[in-house]
Amino acid sequence: MSEQKPLLVLVDGSSYLFRAYHALPPLTNSKGEATGALVGVINMLRKLIADYQPSNIGVVFDAPGKTFRNDLYAEYKANRPPMPDDLREQIKPLHEIIRAMGLPVIIESGVEADDVIGTLAAEATRDGVETVISTSDKDLAQLVSDHVTLVNTMSETKSDRQGVIDKFGVAPEQIIDYLALVGDTSDNIPGVPKCGPKTAAKWLSEFGDIDNLLANADSIKGKIGESLRASMEQIPLSRELTTIKTDVKLHESIPDLVATPADTQKLREWYRHIESNRLLATLDEEAGVADAETPEAEAPAELKYETILTQDDFERWLEKLSSAELICIDTETTSLDYMQAEIVGLSFSVEAGEACYIPVAHNYPGAPDQLDREMVLTTLKPLLEDANIAKVGQHLKYDMNILANAGINLQGVAYDTMLESYVFNSTATRHDMDSLAQTYLNLKTIKYEEVAGKGAKQLTFDQVPLEQAAPYAAEDADITLRLHQAIWPKLSAESGPKSVFETIEIPLVPVLSRIECTGVRIDSAMLVKQSGELATRMHKLEEQAYEIAGRSFNMGSPKQIGQIFFEELELPVISKTPKGAPSTAESVLQELAEQGHELPQVILSHRGLAKLRSTYTDKLPEMVDPDTGRVHTSYHQAVAATGRLSSSDPNLQNIPVRTEEGRRIRQAFVPEDGYRMVAADYSQVELRIMAHLSGDKALMGAFSDNMDVHRATAAEVFGVTLDEVTPDQRRSAKAINFGLIYGMSAFGLAKQLGVERSVAQEYVDLYFERYPGVREFMDSIRADAHQNGYVETVFGRRLYLPEINSRNGMRRAASERTAINAPMQGTAADIIKLAMLDVDGWIRNDKPDVRMIMQVHDELVFEVAEGQLDSAVEQISSRMSQAAELKVPLVVDVGIGDNWDEAH
Incomplete structure (x- = not known):
């Protein structure tokens, strides 16, 4: 049996992408995410590999940004319309899926995919390797030779040398001149006006090439001859633009282009994400599995959990941690109260299925000897404080607070599985570890109650025997690492949510930790x-x-x-x-x-x-900490679907501000002696975001001119001058302004204002007459929500609406109201978080005597030393107002007082 000759298959991935997108119906998954191009390209690649079984293969895509052709000709591809959003969003997932299929993906900046393919084809020819280029791009016909063939998997046609001649009327070596003469409207290559394919083929058949044609241009008669002669100066440029480079300096060469075994776990995750049962079935067929009920992420074959009781084992794990690229960490403590809890043990994992638990304070009859807590923490401190060693955990802010009380400033927090899940889809599941393990790993974890008991008889963790405690604690670290490996690829494939995670949520963890540990002083x-x-x-x-x-x-x-x-x-x-x-x-x-x-x-x-x-x-x-004399709340990032922070134990965000009793409670929030309270509050931030999102000129004008927007709305709706607006009219306008951004109906508005429904409807109609941009925005955001299944904030936070297409009219209407408000409420949440990051950075870098002590809705509260009030107020106000660039100004109201009520 003769040995199979080496065969290189080069796939024009960009061509595949566009062909699949336009050939298939606009498929989406249940979340509204476009999937048609993904399914099409995957099937085309599978068929191509089955047909050719190449020894080497590469899938080549265009890189984002300009190429050398744009430098040659500024108008190159200038007329090409922007890529549709539902196609663009499929590019990164496609790259991930192709890599999971085990296929090399090649993307080179500064050149086009054609140039990469041309260079690799030339290299293969020099090495005596036959090449098949899979594409529908006519430009690549210039690469055809005795050793290079084109195939089009959509039309199932092949083009060898004779095939090119049959199709274009010219040989492959004449294709460059042919394209230069005909031009290309999609790439904006000029060509010769009125010169079509037949004329170009005729000229090249007669004269051989462009140089000879131009030398004999005077012999071409008629209008077409005039066009040729008028184009003589630009033809060399057109030829240069159509010439595929074959000498690009690439990071890959032919030996690198080898398919590797597919990552079936990742493929299964992706195929489930795009909801393709057919592709899932192919995985099972290839694996010889009859039933497609494979878990989302399979557990390692063997779990290796260790209980570290000796110095030798501790040092062995310390070496393992020191050389790891990513460390998963979890602490076990005596209490959920992060200010009073004591460390009982620490668990670590650096590889799925492997974890250790280091007990340091289990204290029950018969408990084995354990490593000294101070020694363990002192030894781990440099590693935990090393910002260059990436850390992952589940709700790491708690562990950060626990370690801070032990004198360790945890740094290098790169991931948090609770936040990864929350940012990926805040409504899909609860974000505790047990729920996430069930959702993303199809695993049931050991519950705390199973090792510590329930109710009044529940043990603190230091009383739990190591036989039960160690597997529970080690599993926490192992499962968290595996959750990160399962969720992060999904999240990182979405540019908007990924950016929210990396630029807002993860950086906010240490900021919130500092606020919580600082606490707030109260007058008991x-x-x-x-x-x-x-x-x-x-x-x-x-x-x-x-x-x-x-x-x-x-x-x-x-x-x-x-x-x-x-x-x-x-x-x-x-x-x-x-x-x-x-x-x-x-x-x-x-x-x-x-x-x-x-x-x-x-x-x-x-x-x-x-x-x-x-x-x-x-x-x-009763909640005043005995050591600090202050109250320490817990801020939660993964509770409110819109991105708003919430607080508990105590909840500082629900103290009424409009009642006398609520204001009196705020009077008991007082600064330390020598300090004053400073409260900085965004003014009408959601209305300003509405003006930004809707682009309504009248609404934007009211904010840009620093007008009382409720008075301005009253003047517009009731047809009076600003001076003529009555208090009742302003009150009605305020109800309309806020009611409509919360999706309130005329019925709801009538109830709030105490007027007939018909009167309220007149108000609504007048409002939309005066602010037509607001209505257009509301209509478009509702339509987007129905199509996509989600809405987004200005910063890319995605807010899913599971019932937006519900058959239940009430649920559907409620989701539509949420769709209108969520982008504003979510953007407001993002803005104040960005402000917190900036203000915290200023405090840490410049070290003023300023403490950020509370975040309540659109308000930040500080303790400021009396001698630094003026400069601090200026910095706080400036940084908060510049936290985001909107089409209207962000206005911050700042107050100073001897208590929170006075400052607010």
Whole structure:
């Protein structure tokens, strides 16, 4: 049997991409992401490989940016329309998939794919290797020779030397001159006006080449002769533009272009992502699997988890960690309270399926001897503080705080699986490790309750026996590393979300850690006094309620309230519970109160005071850290779908600002002696973002001219001058401005303003008449949401809307309202995060006596030394207002006070 001759297959990937895009219907997955070109190219490549079984192969793509041809001729490809967005978004995923197929991908900047193919084909010919170029690009016909053939997998046609002659009427060596004469409208190559393919072939048949043709140009008669002679100066340029280079200095040569085994795990992930069951089936067929239920990411064949109890084992792992490109780290502690928790052990992983747990403080009868905690932490400190050694973890901010209390400044935080999942798709799943493992790895992990118990009998981790503790802790590190390996390729394939992760969310982790560890000072005595006053007021409200009802009752009992409301006082039933009883939900009480019924008003007031007392005035003094004397909240990056931060233990973002009681609680937030509170708040930021996104001239003009936008809207809607706007008209305009950006209907607006629905509809119609750009934006964002399944912020944060195409009208309408508001709320969240990054950088670099202590919605709160107030206010205001470049100014209101309320 004769040995198969070496064969090089060069794939014009850019040609494949465009042909697949235009040949196939606009396929999308359930998230609305375009997939048609991906499926088409994958199938074409699979068929090509099956047909030719090449010894060497390379898939060549055009690099982004200009090439040397643009330097030769500024108008080169100038008329070509921009690439459709739904095609552009498929390019990076396609590169990833082709690499996962084991095929070399070649992209060289400064030249085109044709030039790379030409250079490799020339090299192959010199080496005696036959070459097949798979393309639909006519320009590549100039490369055809006795050793180079073109194939078009779409039309299933081949072009050898005779094939080129049959198709174009000229030989391959004449193709350059042929193209120079005919020109190319898609590439904007001039050519000779009125010279078509037949004329060019005729001239080259008669004269051989362009040089001889031009030498005999005077012999060409008629209008076409005039065109030729008029084009003589530009023809050499056209010829140079159409000439494919065969001498490009490449990073790859023929021996490098060898297919490697496919990464079936990555391919399976991608095929599931693009939702191609057919391609998934091909993987299973090739693997000999009958059932396509392979897990998302298969577990390593054998888990290697170690418990480190000796110095030798510790040093062995220390060496492994020191040489690793990426370290996964997790801490085990005595408590979730990051200010008081003590380190019980640390777990690490650098390779999937392998992990170690280093216990340092397990303390129970019969516990084995463990390495000294101080020694372990001191030894690990240089490694953990090395910014050049990349770290990954799950909710690393907690570990960062824990290590900070131990004197270790964790640096090199490159990835966080919680944030990777959140930025990739904030609504797809919860972002805790157990949920992520189930979603992305199809694995069930060891739950904390399984090793520590539940409820009142739950052990702290230092009491958990090592036999159970070590596998649990080591698994945490291993699973987190594997989650990163599963999620990061998906996230990094999306340029917008990847940018949000790398430029906003990950850099924010240490900033939030510093804010949390700094904490905020409160006046506990003032809060205790307020609690007593609230209790007195609540007692008076109870007496008032009993008097209205005619008897005493439990104000926290829905059953007793329902009996008094609907049986004894005969109040109207607004809605019913699922079991058919009249509802006493808060929304019902609010509606009854708005109708003028006194008892619901009193009960709502009582509930409001009770909530303030239990959540803040009673609780905050109990939450003061005994070591710092301050309250330390936890900020959460992966909770609100829009990107907003939330806080808990305590929640500092829900303290009312519009009520007297809420403002009094804020008065108990006080600075350290010698400092003042500074509060910096973005003014009407979401409306400004609406002006930016919609580009509405009138709305932009109001902000650019620094007008009161609500007064300006009132003047527009009610047809009066600014001076004539009444307080009621401004209030209505404010409701319209904010209501519409939240997708509020005329019905909702009527309810809020207390007017007839028809009147509210007139307001809405007038608003859109005066601000037509806003309506156009809302219509377009709704359409985009329906098509794509998501909307995006200015910075590329993606907000998925799973029910945007729901058959349930109410759910669909709710998603449409979210689609309108989410880009504004999400962009506002991104802006304040960017501001926090900039301000924190200034504080760390210039080291002013300034502490960033709270973030609440669109507001940042600081403690500033009294002697630095002026310069600090200037820096804070300037940096916050320049956090983003919008079409309208970002305005920051800054206040100074002896407490948070005064500063706000």
